[in-house]
Structures are given as structure tokens and as C-alpha cells.
Amino acid sequence: MDIIISNSSGVPIYEQIEEQIKNQIMTGELSAGENLPSMRVLAKELKISIITTKRAYEDLERDGFIESVMGKGTFVKAINSDIVRENIMFSIEELLEDAVDKAVIGNISVDELGEMLKLLYEEKKKKE
Amino acid sequence: MRGLIIKDLMSFRKRLAVVVFVTVAVLIMAVMFSISAKSGNLYQMTIPGPDTTEQEAEYAKEVMSFAFMVLMILPMGAVGDTAKNILFEDRKSGFTAVTSVTPLTVRQRVLSKIITICGLYLAGAVLSIVISSLVSLFTDLVTFRQLFAVVIIGFSICLIYTFLMFDIGIILNGSEMYSETFALLIILLAIFGMNIKNIISLIKAGDNFASVIIEQAKNVTAVVLDRAYVFLIIACVLGFISYFVTVAVAAKKREVI
Amino acid sequence: MESVKNAIEIRNVTKDYGDFKLDSISFDVPEGSVCGFIGQNGAGKTTTIKLLLDVRAKDAGEIYVFGRDMSKEGAAVREDIGVVFDEMGFNEYLTSKDINIIMRNIYKNWDEKAFFDYLKRFALPTKKKCGDFSRGMRMKLQIAVALSHNAKLLVMDEPTSGLDPIVRHEILEIFREFVLEEDHTILLSTHITSDLEQIADEIVFINAGKIVLKGNKDELIENHGILRCKKDERSNISDSLIVSEEDNSFGIQLLVNDRSACEKLYPKCVIEPATIEQIMLGYVSSPKRG
Structure with missing residues (x-):
């Protein structure tokens, strides 16, 4: 598992950790049942406070990505594809919001916006 | 508690050489002295002859026996310097702060100091007694019994002096020099007070000064040597007082020991 | 969630020195956390620490460590506390070896092997008088002693002040190792706040004998x-x-x-x-x- 944090990005460190672990779970880099390092070890290795890793783990647990078993450690949960999909949809929505904002400011119609999106999507597919 | 006693013995360790040196020197001096007093130059002074009156010979004997007694106290005096260090160095170095955060209670900390100091003086006293027994084989100016009493008195006075320093240091939060000076002053005043009669008669003696002082010294020595145990009792009482006073003060102020 | 146990509980503790007063301070340090105790020189950090350890007598208030009343069981509780002061208190003629002998006879749980392992790790000589040690070495020696009797709580008064960044880094690393155990707690007084950014979970901030701010570090920074x-x-x-x-x-x-x-x-x-x-x-x- 790789976690690279930035102290100056403005994004809280616990969010950076959450984001990276989520990504790794969704891309399958971390598979279900895999044992995550304890939050104390993680804090030591990343040279950050335990409270920060604790918060990240708590959030991840709340969101259903990991589960902690008393006395055994923390494990990656089997991904529920609905949750993953929901998550992805949610972040797409957030990103599109910015695009819509810009479109409104620039007086660009929904059709034009849709066209743009379609083009970008097809290009990406082609590359793959 | 054992740890603290060991630590104080480590403090003594660096002064061990001094104590050994003094003891060996005293031993050699005492033996040479007694041989000389038996058949050497000193012996000549103790027999009345053309240059020596009978009285002068008598004085010489007395002075020599005093000299023996003083020699016996020296090994304990050498220990005394370490005792003083043991009492004061921890406050200077900050070791009191170290011990204060260990599981040791104030009582244990005070007791360990008292035990170490008594132990060291006792070791000095044993050395002195060994030397005394050797000396008494060589000379008949003093008896072993007399020397033994001297050692007991020396041991007691050393303890009294050290306990006084201990108390003054703790109660008045005094420095090493301050406590040392005051303890010494108290002892000197006590001796002065006990001998005030003798001192007055000495002043009145005028031309007979020498004979009077020798006479007095003889008397005082005889009286004191018979009552060596009194000094020992005073030392013990002071030891107890020191313990309780220090524990009481330390419980409030802490970090003094 | 299970309730958080506190390693340290300080309740309305007051101490009046005449020219300085510690005024009814209260704070907790949860078990397993690193608490940064910050404040200016003279704000009352050292006094608080001395009262906490029952080295000095408080005027009023209550202090519990591991749930035990320090004014009653102080000496026994100190068996489980490792303490580091900003100045080393060992007499200068003592060597590390001597200190091992002394401490072995003071702490019930003294771990000789751990002590010599730390000495080795810190590259501290065993036969040199500690009076000849540099400031960094003195600090490390104290830390080695504090960590070698199976303490569950480390209390440190300015352990990193006056040390160069490399030594400070090394020392912080040791602290991180210490809190790998879930029941290990650190109370760290300092005015070097960058150390705390890295390691502290809780912050207690004292000024002129009063607690002005306390809480979760991340929340404080976020708010x-x-x-x-x-x-x-x-x-x-x-x-x-x-x-x-x-x-x-x-x-x-x-x-x-x-x-x-x-x-x-x-x-x-x-x-x-x-x-x-x-x-x-x-x-x-x-x-x-x-």
C-alpha cells in the first residue's frame, strides 16, 4: 500500500489518506479481506499524529470501505458495487457542478455542453 | 533505597584514594611515633635528666598521649568530607529531581542518606579501632581502652557535625558553606560552654598557664573518656531528629532531598 | 464506541507561590495519545508537571494518573512513569554503567537489556562520565532511562529544546515507537510547536498559570x-x-x-x-x- 501525503496542499491530511485508500480499494489494488496497517503504525510511518490516522480510519469505516475487528486489526471490506457506483456518481456530480457553473457564466447551452461531454468521453474510450 | 545507597557509595568511590591515603599515613605515623616514644628521641624527652625537669617529662608524656588520640580520629575526618558531599551534591547536580520522580518515597530517600553516612563513618571508626589496637601493642603511654573511647567520641562528634549540617541545610535551605560553618560554630560553642569554668581559671592562671592547662586537659580527658557513650547517645538522638525533620520539611517543600 | 480512558486527569489544581500562581487548571490526557503541553517559558508548564508527578505538593485540586490518586499513591504510580527533564540530573561522575546499577536497584521493572540497547542505538558510551556528554547525549541518556523500566506514561519537560534538528528527529522517532502500544501515553511540554504538528494528538495550552486552550490538535488547526x-x-x-x-x-x-x-x-x-x-x-x- 502506498500513501503519499502533502503537508502544504491545503487538503486535510486525514482526507488525503481516506482518498488514497478509497482509490486503492476501488481500483482493486487493495483487495477485500486484506489487513491494513494499524493506525498507530501508519501514524509512525507517515510521521503524523495518531489522531489524524484515527479519523481517516473512522471515516473509511463509516463509509463502508474497511472494518476493524477488536484485537485483530483493520481489514478491507468486500466492495459493495452499489456503494462504489454511488460514490463515483457523487464525485462526478461534484465535478460537473463546476462545469455547469462555467457554462452558465459563458452562456453555453445544455446541448453544447452535452456535445462537449460526448466528445471527451469518446476520445477517452478510443485511447483505451 | 538500595539504589540510592549505591549511588552515594559511587560518590565515595572517587574519594576512596584520599581515605586510604590518610589511613595508611596515620598507621605509619602512629607506629613510628610509638616506637620513638618507647626507645627513640621522644623517649628521651619523657625521662627527667639534666635538661628536663620531672614536671616537663610528665608534660611530654601527656602531650604524646594526646597526639595519639588525635591521630585516631583522622581516618573518620577523611570520611567526613565525603559525607558532606553526599549531603549536598545531589541538590547541586539536580539528582534530587531524578530521585523525586522515581518510586522512592521521601522517607526512603532521607533514610538512605542517613544509612550511607552512618555506614561510612562506621567504616572509618573500624579502621581507627584497628589502628588503635596496633598502637596499643607498641606503647604504654595510652591504653587500648582510652583509644577506643576516643574513637567512639570522634565517631559521635563527626555524626553530630554531619547531622547538624544536614538539618541546617534542609531547614534553612542553606548552601554547603553556610551549613558547614554553622554546624562547626555550634559544636565549638558547645565545647566552649562546657569548659567555660576551665577557661576562666586558665585566664587567671597567668605564669602557671602551661601547668594549669596540662592539668585541666588531664582531668577533662579522664572525665570525657569515661563518658564516651554520652556522645554516642547525643549523636543517635540528633540522627533521629534529622530524620523526622527532613521528612517533614521534604514532605512540604519536596525536592530538597 | 468504547469510552476513552484517561491516563492523566487534572482537576482544578491550584498552587500559589506568591509571585506566580497556577490557577485552578484542569485537563485530561486520553490513554494512548500524545499530548502537547505548550506555553511560554514561565507559563507554568514545569510547575504543572511537578505537581502531576507529586514531586511538589499542590494547594488544592485533584490529580489522577491511571485513575490513581497521586497524592496518595504517587510513589507507587511513578513506577509506571518515565520522566525526562530539560536538564540532566545525574551527577557528572556517573557513567551509563553506574546509572544502570543505580536504577536496577530503584525500579522494580528495570530492563537492563532495553537500557543497553537504547545506549547502543543512541551511540552513548557506557564507560564515559556523563558529565562529559553533550546536551544531545544527556537528553538521550535521560530518555533511555525513562524508557527502560516499562513505563506506560512518558512525561517530558522540554526534551527537545536546544537540540539540533537531527537529534530532535531521532528523539521524535523514539516517541512514535513508544506510542505504537495502545496503552502508552505521552505528555510533552515544549515551546517548539513544529514538533507538535508532527506528533501531538491533543494540545493543552497554558498561559500565565491558566489553561487558555485545549483540545484535539486537528480540530484546533482546522477551526x-x-x-x-x-x-x-x-x-x-x-x-x-x-x-x-x-x-x-x-x-x-x-x-x-x-x-x-x-x-x-x-x-x-x-x-x-x-x-x-x-x-x-x-x-x-x-x-x-x-
């Missing part, structure tokens, strides 16, 4: 912010959000205690997260004007 604005914009900003204010010729810099509220209310102002140091300075500086 507080530095807001910069033009002088004529100052009057728009609600006083209740402002902790302290600093004017310069070209604008105003404020320490605010609710960053997200400020971001919403004053989108035109520059708002950035505050460091512990900025927070500390803000609370110490003279009360807000205006």
Missing part, C-alpha cells in the same frame, strides 16, 4: 484560521470570531476561531489554515482591540 483583509473591511467582521488582531501598514491580519464560518461570511478575504504557533501567538498577544 482556527488566519484571515487577512483591508483595514476598511475590518468593521464587517464579527468580533466574536476574532481571537487576536495584528495591524501592519498595508492591512490587517486576524486569528479567527471558526475558519469555515469566515470562509462563507467573508469570501473576499484571504483565509488560510493557522499553524499551532500562530494559534499560540494569537492567544498570548494582547486582547483584541476595537
Whole structure:
């Protein structure tokens, strides 16, 4: 598992950790049942406070990505594809919001916006 | 508690050489002295002859026996310097702060100091007694019994002096020099007070000064040597007082020991 | 969630020295956490630590360590506490080897092997008098002693002050190892706030004998912010959000205690997260004007 944090990005460190672990779970880099390092070890290795890793783990647990078993450690949960999909949809929505904002400011119609999106999507597919 | 006693013995360790040196020197001096007093130059002074009156010979004997007694106290005096260090160095170095955060209670900390100091003086006293027994084989100016009493008195006075320093240091939060000076002053005043009669008669003696002082010294020595145990009792009482006073003060102020 | 046990509980503790008073301070340190105890020199950090360890007698209040009353069981509880002061207290003629012998006869749980392992790791000589040690070596020696009797709580008074960055880094690493155990707790007094940014979970901030701020470090940093604005914009900003204010010729810099509220209310102002140091300075500086 790789976690690279930035102290100056403005994004809280616990969010950076959450984001990276989520990504790794969704891309399958971390598979279900895999044992995550304890939050104390993680804090030591990343040279950050335990409270920060604790918060990240708590959030991840709340969101259903990991589960902690008393006395055994923390494990990656089997991904529920609905949750993953929901998550992805949610972040797409957030990103599109910015695009819509810009479109409104620039007086660009929904059709034009849709066209743009379609083009970008097809290009990406082609590359793959 | 054992740890603290060991630590104080480590403090003594660096002064061990001094104590050994003094003891060996005293031993050699005492033996040479007694041989000389038996058949050497000193012996000549103790027999009345053309240059020596009978009285002068008598004085010489007395002075020599005093000299023996003083020699016996020296090994304990050498220990005394370490005792003083043991009492004061921890406050200077900050070791009191170290011990204060260990599981040791104030009582244990005070007791360990008292035990170490008594132990060291006792070791000095044993050395002195060994030397005394050797000396008494060589000379008949003093008896072993007399020397033994001297050692007991020396041991007691050393303890009294050290306990006084201990108390003054703790109660008045005094420095090493301050406590040392005051303890010494108290002892000197006590001796002065006990001998005030003798001192007055000495002043009145005028031309007979020498004979009077020798006479007095003889008397005082005889009286004191018979009552060596009194000094020992005073030392013990002071030891107890020191313990309780220090524990009481330390419980409030802490970090003094 | 299970209830959090506190390693340290300090309740309304008061100590009056005449010229300085520790005024009814209270704070907790949860078990398993690293608590940064910050404040200026003379703010009362050392006094608090000495009262905590029952090295000095308090005038009023209660102190519990591991749930045990320090004024009653202080000596026994100290068996489980490792302490590091800013000055080494060992007599200069002692060697590390001597210290091992002394401590072996003081602590029931003294771990000789652990001690010599730390000495090795810190590259401390065993036969040299500790009086000849450098400041960094003295500090490391104290830490080795504090960690070698299976302590569950480390209490340290300015352990990293006056040390070069490399030694400080090394020492912080040791602390991180120590709290790998879930029941290990650290109370660390310091004025080097960058150390705390890295390691602390909780922050307790003392000023002039009073606790002015305490809480979760991440929350403190997240809540507080530095807001910069033009002088004529100052009057728009609600006083209740402002902790302290600093004017310069070209604008105003404020320490605010609710960053997200400020971001919403004053989108035109520059708002950035505050460091512990900025927070500390803000609370110490003279009360807000205006």
C-alpha cells in the first residue's frame, strides 16, 4: 500500500489518506479481506499524529470501505458495487457542478455542453 | 533505597584514594611515633635528666598521649568530607529531581542518606579501632581502652557535625558553606560552654598557664573518656531528629532531598 | 464506541507561590495519545508537571494518573512513569554503567537489556562520565532511562529544546515507537510547536498559570484560521470570531476561531489554515482591540 501525503496542499491530511485508500480499494489494488496497517503504525510511518490516522480510519469505516475487528486489526471490506457506483456518481456530480457553473457564466447551452461531454468521453474510450 | 545507597557509595568511590591515603599515613605515623616514644628521641624527652625537669617529662608524656588520640580520629575526618558531599551534591547536580520522580518515597530517600553516612563513618571508626589496637601493642603511654573511647567520641562528634549540617541545610535551605560553618560554630560553642569554668581559671592562671592547662586537659580527658557513650547517645538522638525533620520539611517543600 | 480512558486527569489544581500562581487548571490526557503541553517559558508548564508527578505538593485540586490518586499513591504510580527533564540530573561522575546499577536497584521493572540497547542505538558510551556528554547525549541518556523500566506514561519537560534538528528527529522517532502500544501515553511540554504538528494528538495550552486552550490538535488547526483583509473591511467582521488582531501598514491580519464560518461570511478575504504557533501567538498577544 502506498500513501503519499502533502503537508502544504491545503487538503486535510486525514482526507488525503481516506482518498488514497478509497482509490486503492476501488481500483482493486487493495483487495477485500486484506489487513491494513494499524493506525498507530501508519501514524509512525507517515510521521503524523495518531489522531489524524484515527479519523481517516473512522471515516473509511463509516463509509463502508474497511472494518476493524477488536484485537485483530483493520481489514478491507468486500466492495459493495452499489456503494462504489454511488460514490463515483457523487464525485462526478461534484465535478460537473463546476462545469455547469462555467457554462452558465459563458452562456453555453445544455446541448453544447452535452456535445462537449460526448466528445471527451469518446476520445477517452478510443485511447483505451 | 538500595539504589540510592549505591549511588552515594559511587560518590565515595572517587574519594576512596584520599581515605586510604590518610589511613595508611596515620598507621605509619602512629607506629613510628610509638616506637620513638618507647626507645627513640621522644623517649628521651619523657625521662627527667639534666635538661628536663620531672614536671616537663610528665608534660611530654601527656602531650604524646594526646597526639595519639588525635591521630585516631583522622581516618573518620577523611570520611567526613565525603559525607558532606553526599549531603549536598545531589541538590547541586539536580539528582534530587531524578530521585523525586522515581518510586522512592521521601522517607526512603532521607533514610538512605542517613544509612550511607552512618555506614561510612562506621567504616572509618573500624579502621581507627584497628589502628588503635596496633598502637596499643607498641606503647604504654595510652591504653587500648582510652583509644577506643576516643574513637567512639570522634565517631559521635563527626555524626553530630554531619547531622547538624544536614538539618541546617534542609531547614534553612542553606548552601554547603553556610551549613558547614554553622554546624562547626555550634559544636565549638558547645565545647566552649562546657569548659567555660576551665577557661576562666586558665585566664587567671597567668605564669602557671602551661601547668594549669596540662592539668585541666588531664582531668577533662579522664572525665570525657569515661563518658564516651554520652556522645554516642547525643549523636543517635540528633540522627533521629534529622530524620523526622527532613521528612517533614521534604514532605512540604519536596525536592530538597 | 468504547469510552476513552484517561491516563492523566487534572482537576482544578491550584498552587500559589506568591509571585506566580497556577490557577485552578484542569485537563485530561486520553490513554494512548500524545499530548502537547505548550506555553511560554514561565507559563507554568514545569510547575504543572511537578505537581502531576507529586514531586511538589499542590494547594488544592485533584490529580489522577491511571485513575490513581497521586497524592496518595504517587510513589507507587511513578513506577509506571518515565520522566525526562530539560536538564540532566545525574551527577557528572556517573557513567551509563553506574546509572544502570543505580536504577536496577530503584525500579522494580528495570530492563537492563532495553537500557543497553537504547545506549547502543543512541551511540552513548557506557564507560564515559556523563558529565562529559553533550546536551544531545544527556537528553538521550535521560530518555533511555525513562524508557527502560516499562513505563506506560512518558512525561517530558522540554526534551527537545536546544537540540539540533537531527537529534530532535531521532528523539521524535523514539516517541512514535513508544506510542505504537495502545496503552502508552505521552505528555510533552515544549515551546517548539513544529514538533507538535508532527506528533501531538491533543494540545493543552497554558498561559500565565491558566489553561487558555485545549483540545484535539486537528480540530484546533482546522477551526482556527488566519484571515487577512483591508483595514476598511475590518468593521464587517464579527468580533466574536476574532481571537487576536495584528495591524501592519498595508492591512490587517486576524486569528479567527471558526475558519469555515469566515470562509462563507467573508469570501473576499484571504483565509488560510493557522499553524499551532500562530494559534499560540494569537492567544498570548494582547486582547483584541476595537
